[in-house]
Amino acid sequence: MASGEALKLAVVGHTNTGKTSILRTLLRDVYFGEVKNEAATTRHVEKAQLTDSHTGEVFVTLYDTPGLEDASGLMDWLEDNTASRRDGIERLQQFLAADVATGEATGFDDYSQEAKVIRQLLASDMAIYVVDAREPVLGKYKDELTILSWAAIPVMPVFNFTDSQEANIDDWQTMLARRNLHISTRFDSVAFEFADEMRLWQNLATMLTHSEMLERLMQQRTENWARLYEEANIIIADFLLNVAAFVQEVSDDDDPLPILTQMQEAVRQSERAMQHKLLNLYRFYDNAVAATPLELQAYQQDPFDPELLKSYGIRTTSGAAAGALLGLGIDAAALGTTLGLGAALGGIAGGILSNTSSIADKITGVKRLYIDPATLTLLATRALDLLTALRHRGHAATDATQLLYQEKTIIDEHELNDDDSHRFTPWPTHKLPSELKKARGKPQWSSLSSGKSEQAESLRIDAAWSLSTKLQAQHLGRE
Numbered sequence: 469m470a471s472g473e474a475l476k477l478a479v480v481g482h483t484n485t486g487k488t489s490i491l492r493t494l495l496r497d498v499y500f501g502e503v504k505n506e507a508a509t510t511r512h513v514e515k516a517q518l519t520d521s522h523t524g525e526v527f528v529t530l531y532d533t534p535g536l537e538d539a540s541g542l543m544d545w546l547e548d549n550t551a552s553r554r555d556g557i558e559r560l561q562q563f564l565a566a567d568v569a570t571g572e573a574t575g576f577d578d579y580s581q582e583a584k585v586i587r588q589l590l591a592s593d594m595a596i597y598v599v600d601a602r603e604p605v606l607g608k609y610k611d612e613l614t615i616l617s618w619a620a621i622p623v624m625p626v627f628n629f630t631d632s633q634e635a636n637i638d639d640w641q642t643m644l645a646r647r648n649l650h651i652s653t654r655f656d657s658v659a660f661e662f663a664d665e666m667r668l669w670q671n672l673a674t675m676l677t678h679s680e681m682l683e684r685l686m687q688q689r690t691e692n693w694a695r696l697y698e699e700a701n702i703i704i705a706d707f708l709l710n711v712a713a714f715v716q717e718v719s720d721d722d723d724p725l726p727i728l729t730q731m732q733e734a735v736r737q738s739e740r741a742m743q744h745k746l747l748n749l750y751r752f753y754d755n756a757v758a759a760t761p762l763e764l765q766a767y768q769q770d771p772f773d774p775e776l777l778k779s780y781g782i783r784t785t786s787g788a789a790a791g792a793l794l795g796l797g798i799d800a801a802a803l804g805t806t807l808g809l810g811a812a813l814g815g816i817a818g819g820i821l822s823n824t825s826s827i828a829d830k831i832t833g834v835k836r837l838y839i840d841p842a843t844l845t846l847l848a849t850r851a852l853d854l855l856t857a858l859r860h861r862g863h864a865a866t867d868a869t870q871l872l873y874q875e876k877t878i879i880d881e882h883e884l885n886d887d888d889s890h891r892f893t894p895w896p897t898h899k900l901p902s903e904l905k906k907a908r909g910k911p912q913w914s915s916l917s918s919g920k921s922e923q924a925e926s927l928r929i930d931a932a933w934s935l936s937t938k939l940q941a942q943h944l945g946r947e
């Protein structure tokens with residue numbers, strides 16, 4: 469490989485060890501190839517490129533390969549049919565020219581799948597050997613490594629499924645060291661860690677004479693990762709300000725209920741739109757195979773459900789909600805019976821705060837409705853949780869149970885004292901960040917009330933920047 473040329477990197481290994489999954493995660497592409505929990509999912513070599521996001525220049529060409537299924541059988545064939553005095557490459561070339569490799573063999577020996585892998589190995593600069601870390605070190609894996617070593621290119625073992633309890637990494641490392649494979653990397657393609665990915669590239673770079681392309685790739689990925697994170701926090705800050713500035717007026721003579729429900733619906737829609745922006749930013753699109761995080765119940769639950777507040781350790785009393793209703797002139801008892809809400813009363817008026825702010829309002833009998841601090845805090849917490857989940861989800865994840873970075877535990881209100889009541893929230897409910905408090909007095913900031921979203925967005929942009937830096941500080945402390 470010459471200096472300044474793209475690295476040709478083959479991804480090889482036993483069948484079903486997660487090769488295609490690793491490619492999906494490295495490519496940030498939930499659609500790459502086919503991933504299934506069964507042998508022989510990938511049938512052909514498939515190529516993909518990691519490019520410079522500005523110039524399109526190729527840093528690395530990755531080759532996904534079919535899984536090795538019968539390396540021991542192939543090893544027997546090589547021992548029987550090629551001369552041990554020949555070097556590895558010659559022996560492999562002899563194999564590639566034989567009937568068993570071309571699929572023309574009659575009888576039991578058909579190594580055409582293995583041949584595809586070996587052909588690609590001989591055409592690559594280096595290889596990643598993917599190991600299912602849950603597997604014991606079996607003879608067939610040793611044979612795989614022997615055959616790979618004959619291709620005479622640097623090979624780096626990568627342990628997948630490292631998140632599992634049953635991982636046997638020590639045994640594997642002992643065996644690998646005996647084969648002179650001293651550098652390996654842990655990289656779980658589902659439970660993603662950005663630092664692990666960087667270590668993977670770094671380790672590959674140490675095995676090469678010319679590693680400029682990898683250095684540039686690492687630098688760009690690090691910058692992009694930080695930029696994504698900044699953008700994500702701005703998306704969240706902007707959404708929170710939009711909701712905090714949301715205000716509706718009701719006069720004493722109006723029935724406030726329809727307005728309450730409209731407000732709640734507007735906030736729900738706005739939260740969903742924000743969640744989709746985050747998903748798109750991190751390139752998790754709706755995909756028939758890969759469940760998106762939004763399919764997880766935790767992110768779909770109604771933000772106005774008082775049980776949800778409780779599960780995040782946010783205190784609200786049903787008294788406050790009832791009080792808000794009464795303040796609006798709604799007869800709580802009548803509500804309960806006519807709407808059949810009963811104990812769910814907090815649910816309907818929850819999250820909305822009524823406030824008679826000015827003397828003028830008092831005289832004219834106008835009340836203003838806002839989204840309450842508890843709900844704003846909940847929306848912030850949940851958005852930051854989603855961001856954490858996205859930052860730790862590999863693009864190979866195929867189901868929702870593989871999603872949650874930290875399972876949220878439902879905590880009992882009584883067990884909390886004042887200090888830890890906001891353990892999971894970025895701030896205590898009664899201490900909203902100044903930007904959100906300020907937004908309360910700026911109805912023109914909200915596209916939810918005015919509908920003029922671009923104008924409102926440009927008005928809140930400064931506050932969004934400053935709130936986003938606070939969110940980042942909070943969030944990093946939690947992650």
Ligand SMILES: Nc1nc2c(ncn2[C@@H]2O[C@H](COP(=O)(O)OP(=O)(O)OP(=O)(O)O)[C@@H](O)[C@H]2O)c(=O)[nH]1
Nearest residue numbers: 483484485486487488489504505508509510535657
């Ligand atoms: N939990 C978990 N599952 C994984 C991980 N990597 C892969 N899987 C799952 O393992 C199975 C096999 O993954 P693939 O990526 O298709 O494996 P492969 O090595 O490409 O398989 P072949 O193409 O058949 O050789 C799929 O069900 C994946 O969802 C991982 O890091 N963690």
Ligand SMILES: [Mg+2]
Nearest residue numbers: 487488509510
């Ligand atoms: Mg595959």
